[in-house]
Amino acid sequence: MRRATRLAWVVTPAVLLAGCDGWQSALDAHGTSAVSLKQLIILIVAVCSVVWMLVMIALIMALWRNRRERPLPVTPQPSTQRRMTATVIAAVAATTVVISGFTIMSFFATRALGIGGNDELTIKVRGLQWWWSVEYFGARSEERFETANEIHIPVGRNVRFKLEGLDVIHSFWVPSLAGKQDLVPGRANELIIRAEKPGIYRGQCAEFCGMQHAHMAFLVIAESPDEFDKWINAQRQPAVQPSEEELAGGQRTFLEKPCAACHTVRGTAASGTTGPDLTHVGSRKYIAAGLFETTRGSLAAWIADPQTIKPGNNMPMVPLTPEELRAVSAYLASLK
Amino acid sequence: MKANITGPATRDTDLERSQLEAELAETWKTPSGLWAALATVDHKIIGRRYILTAFVFLALGGILAALMRIQLAQPEARLIGPDRYNQIFTMHGANMMFLFAVPVMEAMAVYLVPLMLGTRNIAFPRLNAFSYWIYLAGGTLLWLSFALDMAPDVGWFAYVPLSGPQYGAGKRADIWAQMITFTELSALAVAVELVVTIFKQRAPGMTLDRIPVFVWAMLVTAFLVIMAMPAIMVASTSLILDRLVGTHFYNPAEGGDVLLWQHLFWFFGHPEVYIIFLPAAGMVSTMIEPFARRPAFGYLALVMALIATGILSFGLWVHHMFVAGLPRLGNSFFTASSMAIAIPAGVQVFCWIATLWDGKPVFATPLLFIIGFIVTFVIGGLTGVMVASVPFDTQVHDTYFVVAHFHYVLIGGAVFPLLGAVHYWFPKITGRMMSETLGKWSFWLIFVGFNLTFFPMHILGLQGMPRRIYTYQPDMPWHGINLFVSLSAIILVAGFLIFFLNAIRSARSGSVADDNPWAAPTLEWATPSPPPSYNFARVPVVSGSHPLWDCSDGLAVANGLRTDRRELVVTSLVAAEPQAREASPRNSIWPLWAAIATTVMLIWSIFSPWAVVWGSIPISITLIGWFWPKSIPEDES
Amino acid sequence: MKERVALDLSKLPLHGMGTASVTWWGTLAFMLIEGTGFALVIAVYFYLMSLAATWPIDAPKPDLLPGTLATLILIASLVPNVLMSRWAEQQDLGKIRIGMVVMSLFGVAPLIVRIFEFPALGVSWDTNAYGSIVWTLLGLHTTHIITDLVDTLVLTTLMFTRHGNNTRRFGDVQDNAMYWNFVVVTWLPIYGCIYWIPRL
């Protein structure tokens, strides 16, 4: 195994080059299944590289051997014919061995992927054009809550994602943690993920789902169990009531304008469900499925003109005066 | 047309060579003029048109690819918006698969197969003409819709519900579905012609084990078309029904199912990729002989590999759906069957290498393309084996890794042999040689440019870049490689440009070619370059698998055919013993009318289901015109 | 290229019948295409059935009468059809003319029954997926009958013209008969699907 790995480094410098990058890479693995997938990938790539090199050596030798010109077609000689037949049969046999090996490996690796644990946390993820709705449950029904585009999980614990496509097919993929799984309307799919290291892992919709498929990202934030509990308790709370006048004005505008028809802010009258739950939108790292970091400014830019920023998305431009816009974005930013 | 059928029949037996050729030319000719050009049923003229049209679509699809590469060269580029981009990649994929790759292979076969079999025209020549018109109409429909900003934007496999009535607004998805109907209709027609030509019109004595491997490949391909294309016809028709008259095939709320679409599509879609690859493999097996100067090693193994690939290809479709949520362990069956394809593929690769090993290679451009093909196809095949592994695929499905895989097999595995084939058969088709200097330049630019463009995409995929995104954010680590890929594509485009220039220039002013410039062994080289309208003045008689290599005492031919009637020999299925002097239909304008009537009906039916009812009346009329006997010698029996 | 004559073909017939005819093979190839299409639609039927909680979905079982009547007509039509094929082989123009007229009538009869068959399904195509698939099955086969009927009518007309007395036409009649057998044979699994599977 070590030799195989070393070989992989030698024959595919490209993989080496890619070993140490970003937060959304199958090669930067920090989840249990991503780590085992990475090993499998490296092994298969290494073996295939060797196969390719052997074929190339045979090809080069074949071309090198008899390069002088001869006008007449070569008449096959029985003895060479026999030797070549034997070689081809041997090569086919070797091929069979290699692919059988791959098949068996894949089979066991697949079986390992599907195994959960008994202290599982269940999270429901729904894919919509072009954002993610995330639902957490609790022992009691009022502990249930929804959020969007940002998923917190505790490190070292199996998390079972229940995946549901609400409009078209999407695909849930956090390469650094696990392989992908589609969200198919009318079907209940699942995926089990365990993060082994705290960190922020980016995921992105991997199935083409229309106009803004390119901007349908999300974050999985793996944190220590303590931090996770803190986060989940905070999220279960309704939205903070605004204390300052500007924020209260923002809330009023939010509730009076069409915003409330599409968005929920728990603790207020806003209970629309077409758009993301905004109860704690200010606490999320990004808005609009990974498009901008959450700041007052980016919120204002988004609300002022969502269609230029993310053409085709399902939030219309709602005309607001500059004051209203300022107040609404300040209010939303304050929803930590 | 001669109305009198009672006069004394002329026979070639009694004629001098020059008189024989003159009489045959009179009987088989396509007169000059537009009308005659529209009415011709000569497989060479239609094949040439078909090939040219397919290459036009290659250039158009390539320009779309260049646009995508410009857009993706940097993060958050604003050149192309999401709506256009989605149309562009859908057009690129659909155009390359349905309007270029599949038709071009059939087109080469329409031209070459009758010549390689030693017959005078393809079976059902009028159907052949019809098929070309339908293909042209389908391609025009797709590109017109693109010009009108109405092109499909749902990907080349148009998954529902995105393409369904609820989310696919406008007529875009309908245009995709109807383009499918057009191209499948034409592909099915050609498949039937090829099967019957290969079964019944082989030169006397061309037993099954003497058929050139390319022809075998086309036979297997034609059967794949016949068995696989109905699946996409069922799929696209039911999609149109869902969209137009409110059926619920794909609506989970009413008992339909979303994955049903994927099953139907890929039950066709996987054989489809071998419909593209097998002809290319056949071209390699056939072309390698003159350039290795040796009969291909392992004829039986090569043919069995083609057949085995064809059969296996129906048992793999689920490997495109590994992450759709089907039972994962059940998926492992499809891992096994997909990987099994490596065996017939390996058999062919090993046989080609063995042929080169024992031969005396002549390094002309076609051989360069064959070598380039082996180098790249093996990479593409091996990445295919990688994605066939379920766990591996969960990380790379729908990423640039898969984009890399399929361009390696499509371009490396099919376009390289095709370009080699164009250089190889160009003298037969045009009577002129292509320039070797330009040929070598285009080969090296395409080979190097191709690998620099597509190899890095494997890494992009592993680095998490999904496919079908119109842009990506600057904080993703992809921009370096994307820029590199886009720049490399310039080399690739330059190579294609030289190829096109070479072809156009050589067709006009290339050096004049002999009948058999490569000293090749198959029958198409036994007739002048370009071949006369009747292909062979006297039909060849075959007694070995390399007729032009084993004929030191002259080519054996048959006589006794009439010259006043388009006559060709029908032979028995296995032993190719002559059974009849069958007539081959004359030129006719009716296939064009039928194609026009069909086109009107199909396009109309995007808008109203009644089109099927009213539109079939003109179709029936044109078909009656087509088949009604005309009291000409061909109608005698 | 130097040529030497090795074979004389002048004794061959101008047209072959049966497996020596290219049209016969062409008809077979088209039957293979259509057969694959029917097999796929039937596969879709079973696929949808396997997903449904109840089958038929929210609909009564289809009424047996019209479908069974159509089946009986189709099966009965095989007798004149086979006879006709035999007459075509014997090249007996008089009998062929009668046979073609009979076969035309046998093409019209099931179409008349079909008019009652669609409502007898008890469900509309846009009610649910069950309705969609049974309408498609029935619709597809009806199209099949109509195309063959048009073909038969044209050929019948042809047999009464001066073009009729020609081996080529007799071959066409045989191919037409072969195709009608195919139309009847494809109906049987469809009939089973539509009418009997929901009763199992």
Ligand code: HEA
């Ligand atoms: C010409 C076209 C062509 C060809 C020939 C192939 C060949 C193969 N393909 Fe590919 N494929 C496509 C075109 C093609 N493919 C396209 C277009 C798609 C994407 C569609 C889309 O999503 O848009 C696709 C996608 C695709 C997928 C789905 C990936 C995904 O979406 O996640 C898979 C998965 O199994 C796959 C597998 C294979 C395999 C196993 C082969 C095998 O046939 C390869 C066999 C060949 C070899 C293995 C090399 C030669 C053999 C040897 C030298 C012997 C030694 C070998 C070993 C020891 C292994 N292909």
Ligand code: HEA
């Ligand atoms: C045979 C099939 C075929 C061929 C030949 C190609 C050729 C090329 N393809 Fe294609 N490709 C597909 C089949 C093919 N592709 C398919 C099926 C898809 C999936 C679509 C989908 O997801 O739905 C795809 C998707 C695809 C993508 C992914 C898009 C996305 O997911 O967002 C990309 C990106 O780089 C790409 C690039 C290219 C390039 C650079 C070429 C180059 O090789 C092209 C080079 C050729 C030319 C450029 C033409 C010849 C040149 C001239 C005539 C000169 C004039 C031109 C200029 C001056 C520009 N292709």
Ligand code: CUA
């Ligand atoms: Cu959601 Cu792509």
Ligand SMILES: [Cu+2]
């Ligand atoms: Cu496949």
